[in-house]
Amino acid sequence: MIQNPIPWPNGAKCACAITFDMDADSLIHVSKPVDGYNRLYPITMGKYGPTVAIPRILETYRRLGIKQTFFIPGWCMEQYPSAVEIILKKGHEIGHHGYIHEDPTEHSPIEQKYWFERATDVHKKMTGRKPRGYRGPVYNVTQDLIDLLIEHEIQYDSSLMADDIPYLMKTTCGEIYEVPVHWGTDDWPPFAHYSEIGYMMPVRSPSQGLSSFFEEFEAHYEANGLWMPIWHPFLTGRLARWNAVEKWLENIFETRDVWFAPLEDIVSYIKDMVEKGSYSPRIEKLPYYTRPPHLR
Numbered sequence: 001m002i003q004n005p006i007p008w009p010n011g012a013k014c015a016c017a018i019t020f021d022m023d024a025d026s027l028i029h030v031s032k033p034v035d036g037y038n039r040l041y042p043i044t045m046g047k048y049g050p051t052v053a054i055p056r057i058l059e060t061y062r063r064l065g066i067k068q069t070f071f072i073p074g075w076c077m078e079q080y081p082s083a084v085e086i087i088l089k090k091g092h093e094i095g096h097h098g099y100i101h102e103d104p105t106e107h108s109p110i111e112q113k114y115w116f117e118r119a120t121d122v123h124k125k126m127t128g129r130k131p132r133g134y135r136g137p138v139y140n141v142t143q144d145l146i147d148l149l150i151e152h153e154i155q156y157d158s159s160l161m162a163d164d165i166p167y168l169m170k171t172t173c174g175e176i177y178e179v180p181v182h183w184g185t186d187d188w189p190p191f192a193h194y195s196e197i198g199y200m201m202p203v204r205s206p207s208q209g210l211s212s213f214f215e216e217f218e219a220h221y222e223a224n225g226l227w228m229p230i231w232h233p234f235l236t237g238r239l240a241r242w243n244a245v246e247k248w249l250e251n252i253f254e255t256r257d258v259w260f261a262p263l264e265d266i267v268s269y270i271k272d273m274v275e276k277g278s279y280s281p282r283i284e285k286l287p288y289y290t291r292p293p294h295l296r
């Protein structure tokens with residue numbers, strides 16, 4: 001069970017948001033800055049996302065009549081403008097995902113601000129507005145980054161893990177919603193094999209790898225929660241895996257009462273409920289620590 005389930009619109013049992021992080025080949029350039037540009041296998045593994053998987057995923061969404069969320073690093077938006085264009089044309093949301101998938105925990109607050117604002121400028125130029133949501137590359141956000149999101153009036157973060165459903169984070173700078181993630185609903189563990197960045201998992205078959213996501217859905221459906229897979233076009237957008245997802249989605253649409261929406265809509269729905277006094281989110285107070293708690 002979930003202690004304070006959100007009453008979803010039209011009595012839906014559960015909200016669903018499939019989020020795709022379109023990292024493309026940013027990962028190899030940021031992890032191998034000297035010679036990544038000349039490593040063609042990881043470049044092509046990533047490029048498959050915007051060029052082959054995105055049109056496939058969007059076609060499924062079109063047939064099902066749903067709008068969803070994509071998190072894209074600013075550099076990937078500049079590098080693959082036609083993927084951005086079709087995502088926007090179909091009415092989906094694009095969220096902030098760093099500039100070139102840089103890890104905020106490896107940068108000073110000034111550098112974090114530089115990369116964050118450089119990517120924000122790309123969003124403004126290519127989408128005509130500031131992004132509403134943010135997801136930290138590798139989920140690695142810092143307190144400085146959360147405060148930066150609040151300063152830039154970003155409506156929600158989706159990188160942290162303190163609950164099953166959205167909650168409100170209050171810091172000394174203000175407040176921001178968190179739409180929580182966890183590794184059990186991320187497709188890197190079952191599907192990624194990427195020795196260049198030190199990530200070597202045994203790749204599962206589509207049915208084995210996807211079954212954990214579908215079990216997560218059942219738990220959220222039962223508890224009136226929010227099912228939010230964190231997928232990557234170059235992993236779950238591959239042919240056999242996406243075929244299995246598509247069949248599963250068709251069945252869910254026929255047999256269940258669910259609300260599929262982009263995260264920006266889900267968060268603004270929750271904010272409306274809170275403003276009307278119809279719902280109280282759980283509150284997490286930040287910062288958690290300002291110094292190493294075990295050192296005198």
Ligand SMILES: [Zn+2]
Pocket residue numbers: 021022023097101137138
């Ligand atoms: Zn990513």
